[in-house]
Amino acid sequence: MLERIYTGFPKFKLKDEQGIPKDKVKTFPWIHTPYMKRGLIGIQYWEWLSEEWEWIDKQVIDKYVAGKINHPTILIALSGNGLHAGKKAKDNNGYFICDRGSSHIRFQDQILREEYARWGFTFRGVDPRVIEKEEIEYEQADRITIPSEFVKQTFIDQGVPESKLSKIPYGARLERFYKVAEPDTDKFKVLWVGNVCLRKGFMYALHAFQNLRHPNKEFVVIGTVESEIKQLLIGQNLDKVFFLGLIPNAQLPRMYSTASVFIIPSLEEGLAMVQGEALACGCPVIASVNSGSEDLFKDGQEGFIVPIRNPAIMTDKLVQLADDPALRDRMSVAAIECVKSMGGWDRYGEGFRETLLALVEGK
Known part of the structure; x- marks a missing residue:
């Protein structure tokens, strides 16, 4: 069902990912890859620079992909990365799915502020620009895919209609993770x-x-x-x-x-x-x-x-x-x-397939 993957990672980072045809992967690593490596030169502690860099990263990949969409398609974008590309997909008579891997961004910001304060720290907070962009994406998206009931409830509590949410739990890589030994009974x-x-x-x-x-x-x-x-x-x-x-x-x-x-x-x-x-x-x-x-x-x-x-x-x-x-x-x-x-990740794949088919069939 996959037409294309756009990623900010370089291709060599994806060499261990099996089953994805390499010709379907398009990389745009010029902003994201150096951001991920910023710790090598010690600037990960410059919070203001990291925040600006992350914001630019999300904007650039979003607009880059938007420029590649010129026909009806279903765009699935990680939250915070798909505002412009999602709009472009819908303008071309397609659909936009916002995939959110964590709790609603306002819940996330609030609970982390509380937690840092409990331990005597000040949480810088989620960038307000990111919060605003994600909430516009939540509104604009035809569906929001989420991985758990906990996340679903945070969205409902923030006023997002349940009908807009598709819960698709993650799986486990059974070919990589399986029992290989026994625990020490004396420990x-x-x-x-x-x-x-x-x-x-x-x-x-x-x-x-x-x-x-x-x-x-x-x-x-x-x-x-x-x-x-x-x-x-x-x-x-x-x-x-x-x-x-x-x-x-x-x-x-x-x-x-x-x-x-x-x-x-x-x-x-x-x-x-x-x-x-x-x-x-x-x-x-x-x-x-x-x-x-x-x-x-x-x-x-x-x-x-x-x-x-x-x-x-x-x-x-x-x-x-x-x-x-x-x-x-x-x-x-x-x-x-x-x-x-x-079934490993098969359940996740089937869940996403059902979500996509229901979307195009108007269910």
Whole structure:
């Protein structure tokens, strides 16, 4: 069904993506690629420059694609990137789908402002120009595709009609992620994979682990530690907490497979794909309701779904798994079966196909 993909990434970054005909990929890397590499020259800390660069990036790719549309088509654009191209598609008797991978942008801005303030930091906030552009896109789009019930509810709460929303949950790459080993029965290992930041609720996970009484526990943290967390870690008890930084993706299946439990208490996310990766490797998940977890697994069956900002409840769930290895084993088996039943990413593809056909058929 695909006619073309336009991306700001260079082609070599897409060499591992199988099944996409290379002649359908058109790159425009002149703004986005240097933006992604800005950390190499140390300017990622110049917030005003990063903000301006990101804004220009979104505008340039949007207008570039708009210039390429001259016939009826369905444009699917990541939110914040499709205002001009979406209008051009509709002007050519086509359709515009705004694909939003996170919560409604106003909810996202508000909850992050609250969270930063709780820990004594000032959140710069989402660029007001980006908020304005995205909300115009929400209004202009024929459909808004979203990955989870949590995200859907944030849009409804902001006044977006439910009829405009198409929920299509993400999947997991079963060819990359599957069980390759067993956890050490003499050790209770809690695993974190992803950015170590306030948005993902890292400090709540750390406090839950600190409060866990276990003679042989570990907290393995994989991902880049953001500056706010580095400040908050000063003076913390980090005994048995191991920060590994970034590791090659090829090592992740073993990390998931040998962990006792995976934890992700995000304040807001569309549908954290690391959950599907963990489940595919037979690792039970403790996730917040704001991580999109309800669209991946059932509470108490493949893991536990918990409220945000509640380390005490997370500690209780850790205790349950640590004290009852049989429960952990049942959840591990259920996790693998759950992800297999989704068919990897096939369910996502079928969901998008149905959305596209319903759109052109006027349903």
